[in-house]
Amino acid sequence: MHVHAPLDHIAFSNAWRTRSPIDKMIFGGGLLLLASVLPALPWSAAIFAAAATAALAGARIPVRAWGWFLAPQIGFLSAAVLPLILGAGWERAAAVWMRGAAAAACMTLLAMTTPAPDLLLAARRARVPAVLVELAFLVYRLIASIWVLFERLRLGLDLRLRGGKPSLRAATLSASNLLTRSIQTARRVERGASLRGLDGFPMLTPRAETSRMFLVSAVALQGSLLAAAILFRSRFPW
Amino acid sequence: MHISEGFLPLTHAAAWTLASAPFLAHGISKLNGARDNRYLLAASAGYLFTLTALKLPSVAGSSSHPTGVALGTVLAGPAVMPALSLIVLLFQALLTAHGGLTTLGANVFALGVAGPWTTWLLWRLAARFGLGDRPAIALATAIGSLATYACTSLQLALAHPDPSGGVAGAFLKFAAVFSVTQFPVAVIESLFTIAVVRAIVNSGGVRIAGLEAWAQR
Numbered sequence: 001m002h003v004h005a006p007l008d009h010i011a012f013s014n015a016w017r018t019r020s021p022i023d024k025m026i027f028g029g030g031l032l033l034l035a036s037v038l039p040a041l042p043w044s045a046a047i048f049a050a051a052a053t054a055a056l057a058g059a060r061i062p063v064r065a066w067g068w069f070l071a072p073q074i075g076f077l078s079a080a081v082l083p084l085i086l087g088a089g090w091e092r093a094a095a096v097w098m099r100g101a102a103a104a105a106c107m108t109l110l111a112m113t114t115p116a117p118d119l120l121l122a123a124r125r126a127r128v129p130a131v132l133v134e135l136a137f138l139v140y141r142l143i144a145s146i147w148v149l150f151e152r153l154r155l156g157l158d159l160r161l162r163g164g165k166p167s168l169r170a171a172t173l174s175a176s177n178l179l180t181r182s183i184q185t186a187r188r189v190e191r192g193a194s195l196r197g198l199d200g201f202p203m204l205t206p207r208a209e210t211s212r213m214f215l216v217s218a219v220a221l222q223g224s225l226l227a228a229a230i231l232f233r234s235r236f237p238w
Numbered sequence: 239m240h241i242s243e244g245f246l247p248l249t250h251a252a253a254w255t256l257a258s259a260p261f262l263a264h265g266i267s268k269l270n271g272a273r274d275n276r277y278l279l280a281a282s283a284g285y286l287f288t289l290t291a292l293k294l295p296s297v298a299g300s301s302s303h304p305t306g307v308a309l310g311t312v313l314a315g316p317a318v319m320p321a322l323s324l325i326v327l328l329f330q331a332l333l334t335a336h337g338g339l340t341t342l343g344a345n346v347f348a349l350g351v352a353g354p355w356t357t358w359l360l361w362r363l364a365a366r367f368g369l370g371d372r373p374a375i376a377l378a379t380a381i382g383s384l385a386t387y388a389c390t391s392l393q394l395a396l397a398h399p400d401p402s403g404g405v406a407g408a409f410l411k412f413a414a415v416f417s418v419t420q421f422p423v424a425v426i427e428s429l430f431t432i433a434v435v436r437a438i439v440n441s442g443g444v445r446i447a448g449l450e451a452w453a454q455r
């Protein structure tokens with residue numbers, strides 16, 4: 001199993017799979033923007049709840065998978081705010097933590113409902129330079145192959161050393177082996193794609209139309225959060 | 239070194255994105271001229287993805303890991319590194335929850351601009367002053383890796399200045415916390431880069447400018 005298999009599987013199979021990536025980017029990106037600008041208390045909690053509800057109830061992502069992807073982000077965030085507690089005080093640290101958790105939930109929603117190829121195609125339609133998007137497609141295809149190579153090399157090293165710790169020499173030999181094989185694989189993938197006439201964007205993804213109903217709901221939710229934050233500005237200052 | 243999602247205020251995130259933009263535009267224009275080497279660039283990016291996925295949590299708003307910056311710079315050159323970093327960081331955010339989307343500009347600046355250009359300048363300077371290939375690459379890798387983390391520390395310090403020590407005080411705090419994990423990682427990465435570059439040059443599969451004679455030694 002390669003590094004992004006579980007996430008890819010969910011991104012390709014959730015209930016929002018057929019929705020337009022533009023719909024999902026406006027929903028998730030808008031919430032992410034609000035998480036960055038609104039006061040952390042209480043709005044980060046509201047944004048977290050909205051993103052979680054959309055992921056679990058809307059896109060029907062399994063709770064376990066959602067938690068598995070979100071937990072490391074929250075763990076990193078918790079470690080990250082420790083110096084802030086000592087330096088800037090616990091109130092600021094708590095605000096950064098809440099804002100970070102809400103932003104992580106928004107990013108999780110976007111990542112788990114939208115496969116990377118859909119995002120890349122949307123980026124191309126938004127006139128991101130073709131050469132960058134083509135390279136990103138090639139890298140996306142390669143990551144899986146490189147990770148499989150990496151796992152095989154690690155297994156080979158483990159078996160040779162019978163579970164012992166590898167020396168720096170053994171580790172670097174494996175790493176250089178991985179790189180040279182990655183280059184060979186990349187060359188084959190590119191040649192194979194061009195022989196099949198797939199130069200450019202060789203991924204088949206269904207082109208979904210944007211849903212006016214979905215967009216209106218997304219903007220209404222984000223507008224309500226913003227309006228509430230302005231209304232209660234005296235109680236929860238910006 | 240990737241700054242987590244939501245850790246930077248929006249104005250800072252936007253400012254770092256603007257700062258990265260000209261380097262990124264230059265990198266993309268270089269990619270246009272390197273279409274024949276696309277597979278090599280893609281392999282380098284995929285390799286960087288794997289290398290930087292081996293992360294250690296760090297109590298400084300970020301994480302520690304081998305940056306792969308020196309290897310990427312030696313293989314692809316510093317000019318295309320912002321574009322490669324953007325692709326690697328985007329996939330890391332979307333596929334492994336490492337880094338973030340709003341912090342993408344800041345992370346590209348640290349990993350794709352500060353680190354690669356420091357590495358490249360030091361490598362060239364060391365070569366000009368007659369330092370051997372191996373010491374030059376080791377020095378450039380170690381300092382380039384530390385420059386990446388110094389840049390991240392500065393980004394965090396500007397976003398969260400210390401109430402008493404200001405930006406300088408916060409920078410020292412963040413840098414001190416990073417140094418616990420990053421100094422040993424920089425030393426190991428420099429040895430690792432020498433060995434990997436040597437193996438690649440010896441394999442004959444990739445031509446690296448400035449190191450053509452290395453294979454024969």
